[in-house]
Amino acid sequence: xxxxxxxxxxxxxxxxxxIDPNNVRMYVCGPTVYDFAHIGxxxxxxxxxxxxxxxxxxxxxxxxxxxxxxxxxxxKINARALRDFPNLPxxxxxxxxxxxxxxxxxxxxxxLGCLTPTEEPRATDNIQGMIDIISTLINKxxxxxxxxxxxxxxxxxxxxxxxxxxxxxDQQAGARVAVEAHxxxxxxxxxxxxxxxxxxxxESPWGRGRPGWHIECSAMSKRYLGEIFDIHGGxxxxxxxxxxxxxxxxxxxxxxxxxxxxxxxxxxLQVEGQKMSKSLGNFVTIADLLETEKFGGQNxxxxxxxxxxxxxxxxxxxxxxKDALLASQKTLVDWNGELYSSHLKFTKDNQETYNSLTAHxxxxxxxxxxxxxxxxxxxxxxxxxxxxxxxxxxxxxxxNLMGLIDYQFLSARQFPLKTNINRELVVDLxxxxxxxxxxxxxxxxxxxxxxxxxxxxxxxxxxxxxxTWEVKR
RNA sequence: GGCCUCGUGGCGGAGUGGUUACGCAGAGGAUUGCAAAUCCUUGCAUCCCAGUUCGAUUCUGGGCGAGGCCUCCA
Numbered sequence: 001x002x003x004x005x006x007x008x009x010x011x012x013x014x015x016x017x018x019i020d021p022n023n024v025r026m027y028v029c030g031p032t033v034y035d036f037a038h039i040g041x042x043x044x045x046x047x048x049x050x051x052x053x054x055x056x057x058x059x060x061x062x063x064x065x066x067x068x069x070x071x072x073x074x075x076k077i078n079a080r081a082l083r084d085f086p087n088l089p090x091x092x093x094x095x096x097x098x099x100x101x102x103x104x105x106x107x108x109x110x111x112l113g114c115l116t117p118t119e120e121p122r123a124t125d126n127i128q129g130m131i132d133i134i135s136t137l138i139n140k141x142x143x144x145x146x147x148x149x150x151x152x153x154x155x156x157x158x159x160x161x162x163x164x165x166x167x168x169x170d171q172q173a174g175a176r177v178a179v180e181a182h183x184x185x186x187x188x189x190x191x192x193x194x195x196x197x198x199x200x201x202x203e204s205p206w207g208r209g210r211p212g213w214h215i216e217c218s219a220m221s222k223r224y225l226g227e228i229f230d231i232h233g234g235x236x237x238x239x240x241x242x243x244x245x246x247x248x249x250x251x252x253x254x255x256x257x258x259x260x261x262x263x264x265x266x267x268x269l270q271v272e273g274q275k276m277s278k279s280l281g282n283f284v285t286i287a288d289l290l291e292t293e294k295f296g297g298q299n300x301x302x303x304x305x306x307x308x309x310x311x312x313x314x315x316x317x318x319x320x321x322k323d324a325l326l327a328s329q330k331t332l333v334d335w336n337g338e339l340y341s342s343h344l345k346f347t348k349d350n351q352e353t354y355n356s357l358t359a360h361x362x363x364x365x366x367x368x369x370x371x372x373x374x375x376x377x378x379x380x381x382x383x384x385x386x387x388x389x390x391x392x393x394x395x396x397x398x399x400n401l402m403g404l405i406d407y408q409f410l411s412a413r414q415f416p417l418k419t420n421i422n423r424e425l426v427v428d429l430x431x432x433x434x435x436x437x438x439x440x441x442x443x444x445x446x447x448x449x450x451x452x453x454x455x456x457x458x459x460x461x462x463x464x465x466x467x468t469w470e471v472k473r
Numbered sequence: 474g475g476c477c478u479c480g481u482g483g484c485g486g487a488g489u490g491g492u493u494a495c496g497c498a499g500a501g502g503a504u505u506g507c508a509a510a511u512c513c514u515u516g517c518a519u520c521c522c523a524g525u526u527c528g529a530u531u532c533u534g535g536g537c538g539a540g541g542c543c544u545c546c547a
């Protein structure tokens with residue numbers, strides 16, 4: 001079994017070989033907590049959760065360390081704090097914004113079937129680590145102070161730009177880098193900047209100030225994963241400048257040739273064929289999808305969202321559409337149907353008994369090829385179709401590994417599509433219809449069927465004479 | 474302007490130098506009081522132009538098209 005991963009650093013798929021198989025280490029850039037997370041934010045959360053699960057499967061759950069940070073110092077947060085809590089002292093207002101948003105993010109991630117990372121450090125708890133790295137960079141001649149800022153000097157690093165494949169000359173040619181007089185090179189970026197009285201700040205050798213955007217990830221990854229670790233992930237847009245600058249800071253501070261061996265980036269998401277943006281009014285938050293009917297006229301189960309997200313390879317662009325969600329929902333209903341009508345007996349409190357069921361080898365093989373989730377789903381379709389006891393057990397094991405099992409549903413044998421249906425009434429009507437059918441009163445039987453249909457309930461007359469129902473879709 | 478992705482049937486979406494998976498939708502059949510569900514069968518595709526090759530959807534070059542980054546951004 002070999003795991004192969006696409007490495008942005010080399011632009012090729014490589015065989016993965018951990019530095020220490022007893023501690024496989026992965027860092028993923030987490031959210032900046034100033035607002036509700038949107039569905040685009042959910043992609044790396046889900047994708048790298050799948051990788052986390054796969055690594056735990058391959059190396060053992062206790063041999064994988066996954067760090068996903070929470071950025072809680074940022075100028076957008078300050079702005080939001082001033083807007084939403086104008087009457088609170090700044091620090092309290094900021095804490096109110098970040099706490100609320102971070103809690104929401106974590107509950108969103110959980111609803112999407114994601115495991116809790118090993119560590120979820122906050123930037124504000126790691127200021128000293130950032131100050132230490134910045135001091136080292138200054139001492140080694142990679143950083144300088146100017147106009148109240150500490151800046152990283154990109155020209156002090158021979159191979160700056162390696163990850164994004166851009167050269168310093170190209171950047172200077174591009175007219176979009178603002179030329180600021182105090183910078184030695186226009187591409188130099190901020191490590192520390194001074195704060196005014198109405199901005200959050202921490203004491204430092206350079207005065208009361210706050211860190212630049214990139215330094216926090218260098219500090220937190222070093223603290224939890226060491227100077228060199230295995231995998232660093234995030235969205236495609238972070239390649240430049242964020243990851244490039246993280247690499248520059250960490251490598252120059254530590255005198256190392258790499259920061260992480262493998263750099264992975266997920267592709268972007270569009271909504272109904274358009275770029276998601278607030279101005280187009282197609283901004284979809286995770287909470288909207290889970291809890292409201294704003295998108296596609298219904299609320300969506302977390303596993304449906306998760307499956308829809310994984311239907312497309314993580315590096316490909318994905319178009320987030322109602323049709324795709326409906327297709328995922330149907331697939332999940334079908335697979336769950338196979339599970340609960342099988343020999344496995346799921347009850348409210350026996351989940352532990354089934355957690356030992358393993359994923360199918362072909363499924364693991366598919367995931368091991370750069371997380372080819374869709375190829376994995378093809379395996380699951382085969383397993384579901386076969387209906388052999390062993391295959392059904394593999395189906396459960398595979399879905400469970402992927403975080404696509406909703407055990408509450410399995411034990412209730414009813415996929416939670418919509419919740420506003422009166423279940424007792426449905427059962428009564430079905431019994432009335434069965435009685436009518438026994439006396440061949442087709443008119444009454446069809447009338448009841450129409451009534452149920454109007455309620456959004458689809459009924460199924462099974463071969464064994466029973467009638468079951470589900471939410472119409 | 475620089476850099477980077479991608480272009481497969483009606484839709485979603487893999488793999489492959491040599492009869493193009495799989496799912497959804499469609500069609501036909503079985504079943505059904507009629508339906509639905511289910512089961513069986515089945516039609517449909519590799520953007521364009523060159524090149525390499527016995528043979529390319531796959532490799533190379535060019536074109537066209539879509540998207541991303543270069544500024545906060547998953």
